[in-house]
Amino acid sequence: MTAHPVESSATALSPDTAGKQRWFRRGKDKRVRSLWRGGETLAAYLFLLPYLFVLLVFFILVSFYGVGLSFFTVDLGFTPPEFVGFHNYQQLFQQLFTNPSLSPFWISIVNIIKFTVIVVSVQTVLALALALLLQTLVRGKGIFRTAFYIPALTSSVATSLIFLWLYNPDGLINYVLSLVHVAGPDWLNDPFWALPALMMLNIWSTAAAFMIYFLAALQDLPREVLEAAEVDGANRFQSFWQITVPLLRPTIFLVVALGTIGTFQMFDQAKFMTNGGPLNSTLTPMLEIYNAAFNNSRFGSAAAMSVILFLLIFVVTLLQRRVIDTSIQE
């Protein structure tokens, strides 16, 4: 934030306004003012105390701890932590270069890349389409917005339970498919279909949250530009592709980036519905990190996986920014 000179301008104001009061309550004013001025730093830090505790311990310390941990082997309670340098990383990359299809971590990375590419692209397009549809409504916009938004409010556990039932071989989804003479698979027990099933669930539950971002951005579009285009004889599709989409670039980047960061860390549904199966087809990096740490007590190795995942997310987000939000570089 820009450091607005809040306090200095406030004190500049004080002499004339405070002057009138001084006759009545000189003593109190003096006391209060010295308290306000002198103790400002102290007061500020007292206000900040609880937050600083959380920020330092559960965000900053913990982040460094996480990176540091990846250079140790830690098995809780049995032997003291041992510094091993890059051993944890070496092991992971050795698996990558020898036989990645046998390494749960690299399988999970491949899974999550497929998952992210499909979920993020479909949900972004869907969110934009929903927002554009709602934008054309004259009445009932609020009702539809609310209705579309409800899946985004529902907890991942509740939606996982519901879709566990809907994805049943004899469930509602296969029934709907049978109406159009398609024999639906046993979604969550089929190594090919389990990941797409989770993709659909994820798109269903998050697209509407991102629709809200597009709705907000569409409302802020400069109306004159679109009207000028209409006067110049641009049709709907031309003005959409050549005016609306370029103006929405920052929002598209925001939605794609937030979506990517979220889907790369997908955990709840994979843990809840399939626990990574069948045959590791829905194993995600977060689930593998969880398993390595809490099932196999390999905390150091799990921390190294976390760092790799973090770097992957970071690089991908930077690339997206470069490609999508070109306005930032200019």
Add this chain to the structure above:
Amino acid sequence: MAQVPTALHTGEQARVVTPKTRRGPRLSWWQLVFVVFLGVFLVTSLGPLVFTLISSFKTMHDVLAFPPSLLPNPWTWSNYTEVVSNPYFLRWILNALIYAGGATVLNVIFSAMAGYALSRMHFPGRKLIFTFTLAVMMIPSAITLIPKFLVVNTLHMNNTFFALILPAMAQPFSVFIMVQFMKTLPKELEESARIDGASRWRTFYQVILPLVKPALAVVAILTFQGAWNDFQWPLVALGTQDMYTLPLGLFFFKSAHYTQYNLLLAGSIFNIVPILLLFFIFQRYFIGVALGSSVKG
């Protein structure tokens, strides 16, 4: 769904005001496509939840029937009574309320305090703290999950409410929202409060807080929703059944009643309904969360 005819109606309204279409009373093809899309999206977004609610009143045989039946036959409350009769179920709801309630109350107070200091006071280190606030918002939970567990473990706090509430009691994103709101208030507020002899603390809670009620509501709703729906952190931090929050309880409930979808659906309703109630009471704030964050940037 019942809303589709309404959509048709609104589509027609849209046509009337669009100056370009001066044909007959029929819908043009793209309006028809729009209406069909809206209807399809409406059915797909609400359908599963409505169907779940209805099916939670079905018998087990009915829930698993193929082809699925729309309405329960017969209607039964037995799923709910059976779920609630589980010795732990009410405890899980209570635990989730303690986690979500505790985190919400503390986070609203502490992030407002921090936001007040960062937006309206001058002191060395202010910029640094704000920069860190922005920076840590970008750290994904992937990197903090395991060390957070180890910290909590070292402090002997695992399987307690402290483990749940302490990390959530002052969140950087909430502080950011507070700063954004508070910095727009006029500077003269503190000045006049000071002249009236108010201390800083009184200025904060009697002058500033009432003026940022929307921000407080946004932070409260976000925190409650996050904690109430949270699955990953309770899974890591909690160990015994009596401490589970509702989402975690449902996870183990699922393993215990694997094919009894009638019970699972009734259980999930307990997780969904409180958030929906909050949503309908505070709707404008919910939408404001996303609008505020994208407009204010």
